[in-house]
Amino acid sequence: MASLWSPPVTQEADLTGQLFISLLNPGIGLLFAGAFFLMWLNRRERYIAYAAGAYVATACAFLIQDLAPVLPMELQRLPANAGFLLTGVLFAAAIIQRYGLPVPWRAMALTAAASLAVFVWFLLGRPSIEGRIYSISLGTGIVALMVVRALWPIDKPHLIDRLLFWVAALCAANLIVRPIVILTFSGGFADYQGFQQSVYWTTVQFSQAMVSVMAAISLMVAVAVDMLAELRAEAQADPLSGLLNRRGFEATANAALRRCDGDGRVAALLIADLDHFKRVNDRYGHAVGDAIITAFGEIVRREGPADMIAGRIGGEEFAVLIPGAGITAARQLAEAIRAGLSATCAGRIPPALTPTASFGLAASTPGAGLSALLRQADQALYDAKRAGRDRVRAFAAPAPAPPLSASA
Incomplete structure (x- = not known):
């Protein structure tokens, strides 16, 4: 009969295992x-x-x-x-x-x-x-x-x-x-x-x-x-204004609009355009233009509500989405920015220069996406420019056509 044998555990093996x-x-x-x-x-x-x-x-x-x-x-x-x-x-x-x-x-x-x-x-x-x-x-x-x-x-x-x-x-x-x-x-x-x-x-x-x-x-x-969050924020930020860039604004605003739509809440969009900005750059230089953009971003952050989504969506164009707000709240914010822009720029630009901006407003409707809201606010912005700039205009939906009368 074969015997079972196992080697004795040595002290060295014990020490090696304990050391491990x-x-x-x-x-x-x-x-x-x-x-x-x-x-x-x-x-x-x-x-x-x-x-x-x-x-x-x-x-x-x-x-x-x-x-x-x-x-x-x-x-x-x-x-x-x-x-x-x-x-x-x-x-x-x-x-x-x-x-x-x-x-x-x-x-x-x-x-x-x-x-x-x-x-x-x-x-x-x-x-x-x-x-x-x-x-x-x-x-x-x-x-x-x-x-x-x-x-x-x-x-x-x-x-x-x-x-x-x-x-x-x-x-x-x-x-x-x-x-x-x-x-x-x-x-x-x-x-x-x-x-x-x-x-x-x-x-x-x-x-x-x-x-x-x-x-x-x-x-x-x-x-x-x-x-990753820091990199994403840097990729979506506009360093000059301190606001979101266009890609960041569209991604964040679309998500906010979907939440508002799901909760049954409205949202207001404000679009702003710095008046005669190309002329300012040509006459005073890009450093002055950059200072105005920086000041505009500062006043938006200072005057806007905490839950707003604000971005620089073009060279001199800005957009602000205010979840849960209507045209009245958007108009108040636009007027505060418009009135305070010149004072915010003081000390950064030549005294003879008085920067102004034009504003277009629109309110969301159920199911409408950001693209539709941007088009409406953009139309209101053009109305403000045609009216002489440095003013605020809200989008007015066209009145429905009267029904056709039945012929006898």
Whole structure:
């Protein structure tokens, strides 16, 4: 009968496996730190730098925890766990800063300081591995909950926004619930060697690796989404006026009109044309013409409602769509722009030059698209020009033809 035999597990194999596990989290941390650093070099956003710093901190913390030489009274644990706390603080700051929210630095610093103070007590005053675990895990978990609290009330329009929120919630659960559950069922540790060989430390190594990867990938996707949005905004923006260009205006206005139509709301369109603009350029130069365009964009942004869609759709032609508004609101905006244009240009153009603009208005009808609305507003604009320029005209639909009388 053949005997079953398996080779003995050598001490060298044990050490190799343990070393591999010990290098797993530092390797992941340094990899993501490098990736975020390269992103920061390209984008120079503060929250990306915070993320890079967080992964440097976690890599250093794991290296000190697992590979640093043992100091008297295990004092090497102090910088290692300070690194874990710093990781939580910096990553929390990265997510919160990404949304332009105020980072609760003071609350996070106080939480980290209290957590570290309790850790020192359980390290030097009343040594307890379990006490040290709870002090650091609960401290970093509370910091993660600060992210959940900060993101809870804000809108999350994209999938990545919701994912970042749930990643923060998962981090908090992993840091708070996991230690309580595992230590309750597995018991304590007689010494640090037993701790490193425990189920708890194995779950720390692998769960932390998984959460780190998930958090890093989520934030990287968020960075990519921000970069795409920035590129899209640049592609749709007119740098001179600060408004949308024609492509950006048409795309945004069409979407707004569809929403208005679906909600049963009206919308008003304003078209403006700078009077005698070619003559201004020929006589005073393009720098003066550019100054007038810049001033026109400024007064539109200043006087217009927050939900308007405004764009420069031609060399000296502008369009403003006001969702939920009628001709009266459009006329008020047009008159405010017309009356304030000269004052807005003051100091930028020759005093003898008084720029003016003509305006055409139109109101949407159910089912009518942007093209039809532009044609109507354009017709009203030509009426304003024919009437002498520097005035506002609204489109008037032609009266329906009278019905033909029946012949006897």
